[in-house]
Amino acid sequence: MQKNFETSLRDLINSLQLAKIYPREHPQCRNALDKAYESLQHLLQGKEEIVVGIVGDELAFEKEIFLDLSRAVKPLIQFLKERGVERIVFRRGVRREELLEFIVFLITPKEDIGNNAQHYLLLKGVENIFVSKIRLSSSSSEEVRKSVRYLNLYHGSLDAISKSMNAVLNSQALDYIDLKYAFTNITEKLFGDYKDFLKLTTLKKHDVSTFVHMLDVAILAMYLSYRMNFRKEEIYSIGIAALFHDIGKIYISRKVIDKPDKLTDEEFAMMKSHTVLGAEILLKYTDSLGILSPTVAFEHHLRYDVKGYPKLSFPHMPHQASLIVSVCDVYDALNQRRSYKNSYSPDMIYNLMLKEKGGLFDPEILERFFKVIGVWPIGAVVALSDQRVAVVEEVNEDDIFSPRVKILSPDSKEERIDLRERKPEIKVEHIVEGFDYKKNFS
Numbered sequence: 368m369q370k371n372f373e374t375s376l377r378d379l380i381n382s383l384q385l386a387k388i389y390p391r392e393h394p395q396c397r398n399a400l401d402k403a404y405e406s407l408q409h410l411l412q413g414k415e416e417i418v419v420g421i422v423g424d425e426l427a428f429e430k431e432i433f434l435d436l437s438r439a440v441k442p443l444i445q446f447l448k449e450r451g452v453e454r455i456v457f458r459r460g461v462r463r464e465e466l467l468e469f470i471v472f473l474i475t476p477k478e479d480i481g482n483n484a485q486h487y488l489l490l491k492g493v494e495n496i497f498v499s500k501i502r503l504s505s506s507s508s509e510e511v512r513k514s515v516r517y518l519n520l521y522h523g524s525l526d527a528i529s530k531s532m533n534a535v536l537n538s539q540a541l542d543y544i545d546l547k548y549a550f551t552n553i554t555e556k557l558f559g560d561y562k563d564f565l566k567l568t569t570l571k572k573h574d575v576s577t578f579v580h581m582l583d584v585a586i587l588a589m590y591l592s593y594r595m596n597f598r599k600e601e602i603y604s605i606g607i608a609a610l611f612h613d614i615g616k617i618y619i620s621r622k623v624i625d626k627p628d629k630l631t632d633e634e635f636a637m638m639k640s641h642t643v644l645g646a647e648i649l650l651k652y653t654d655s656l657g658i659l660s661p662t663v664a665f666e667h668h669l670r671y672d673v674k675g676y677p678k679l680s681f682p683h684m685p686h687q688a689s690l691i692v693s694v695c696d697v698y699d700a701l702n703q704r705r706s707y708k709n710s711y712s713p714d715m716i717y718n719l720m721l722k723e724k725g726g727l728f729d730p731e732i733l734e735r736f737f738k739v740i741g742v743w744p745i746g747a748v749v750a751l752s753d754q755r756v757a758v759v760e761e762v763n764e765d766d767i768f769s770p771r772v773k774i775l776s777p778d779s780k781e782e783r784i785d786l787r788e789r790k791p792e793i794k795v796e797h798i799v800e801g802f803d804y805k806k807n808f809s
Contacts, residue, residue, distance in 0.1 A: 373436055374427050375406035376419075379470070380443060386470050396681055400470070404463045411459050418611055421453045443473075450477055450484050452498045461495035468493050536617055543655040546607075555772060571689035585610040587695035587740070588688075591732075594739040595691075609692045615645030615664065639676045642668050663689045667696060670740055671729045690729040694720075694736050697727070712798050714768075718744045738764040748775065749798040753792075756799055763787045769794065 382399040385402035389396050410417060420427040421444055425437045437444065447453070459757065468491040472480070480487045484498050534541050588609035592602045617639075645664035649656060666689035669675045673683065685693075701716045711719070716736060724730050741762030743749055748758050759771035760783070769786035772795075786793055 371406070371410045371528045375403070375410045376426075376436070376440065378403040378406040380440060383443070383470050383473055387474050389466065391471070398465065400467055403470075403571040404466050407457060407461065407466065411457065411461070414459060416456050416458045419455045419457075435447065446473065450480060450498075451482075451500055452484055453500045454498065458495040458497075464491045465495055469496050502513075514621050520645070532578060532581075532614065532617065535611070535614060535652060538651070538807070541652055541655050547603075551603075560684060580703065581610055581613050583699045583703075584612065584692060584695045587699060588692050591691055591695065591736055591739060595732075595735060604657055604659050604687045605691060608659040608688055609695065611645070611649055611660045612663050612667050612692050612696065613641065613645065614648055615641030615643070639668070640667075641679050659686070659688055662686050663692050667692045669693075670727050672726050675727070687729075687732075690732050694728055696733055698736070698740070713743050714748065714797075717767075737767050738762075741770055742767050742797070743770050743795050745770075750799050751786075752794050766790075 369693055374440075378399070382396070382403040385393075385396050385399045391400075397726045416429070424441065424444055424595065426433045426440070426444065443779035447455075453454065468488065472484070472488060472491070472493075488496060488498065516670055524679050527545050531541060531546045533539075561721060585606045589602050589606040597605065640755075642665055646661040649664050653661065653798050663686065664686040665677070669677070669679075669685045669689065670684070671690060672692070673679070673685070697720060698716065699718065701711050702713075720733060720737075739762065741759070743759050745759050745762065751757055751772075754774040757774050759770045761771035763785070766787045769790060771783065771785045771787075774782040774784065784793065787796065
């Protein structure tokens, strides 16, 4: 569905760009519109409607944030926001002529549209495409503003990290002050309003790049270290080490990393070499990053039972920081959608990782990780056994399968339930992909 969404949006943008150049009767415009309409119809198959939202400067569809795509279509996002459009609904009965009028609307000067974009579309005969702002209650509005602030902080951190990564990869001087500032901001949020910030890493995202993975692992490792009572400077050092743990992968061909099929033996051997390569790179920056970063880069695939890679000719127990990063690394890799695997549900991730307790993972660290992250992570939308839909708000450390939740549907009245106290009457059945929030955002 996410791939279909990307295709449909790109076809719409292509039609929009051609409409700016040629009259609507031009063959190129007609062909582009036909393609955009076909993509939209394909996306609508089996659905009454689809909803596209804009939160901050990001596109959201079926409760997933499209990071890379949002950057690629940033002018369109700003264009829509200037016209007061933060939510677009396409209904199944949408006609080709309505899509054409919608595209014309997008290139019409703002002053010609007026203050009511939906009224303008209705006057043009558009009855199956709806545009509006996201209207919320005052409390929900504050939650959204907070989420946007955290999302901006996350992206700001990502930008600082990208600069640092590129400096290291190009053997240039590292702006240590800029990097430390970004991590100080992250640390403060993890020590304070950790729930809102942490869910940026634990919820599934589309367009997951290597840099995003490295930042997510760093945030998870810092939060886990914090909950394991490490000192602040130790938490910071573990975060920096976690951030650079996969830098060797940047040297590996993206054709290998993003390959949809299984890797050949030669390609897998190349992938495994990233630990040694990463350590060699980071050893040049020990004055600023410390010795823990190359250590973790070298050891994070070594495994708790020391049966991983790189192969050692002498017995060597991995550093505790490496074992922490190993847990966070695997969790994030399983949690995010990659080109070479299907998506895993949170309970499946837990069961898969539990099988490696004492093998791949340090038993105490693995147990502590799920006590603080939970099986059903904060922010996850879940289906309950009583047929209701809820969002996870808090993890119960003494019962990781039974979090505290807020009911979303049906007829939510801000009801909150501690599932630990409602066992066995109510429990989480499964994660809900693509939950429709129109009742909350109408």
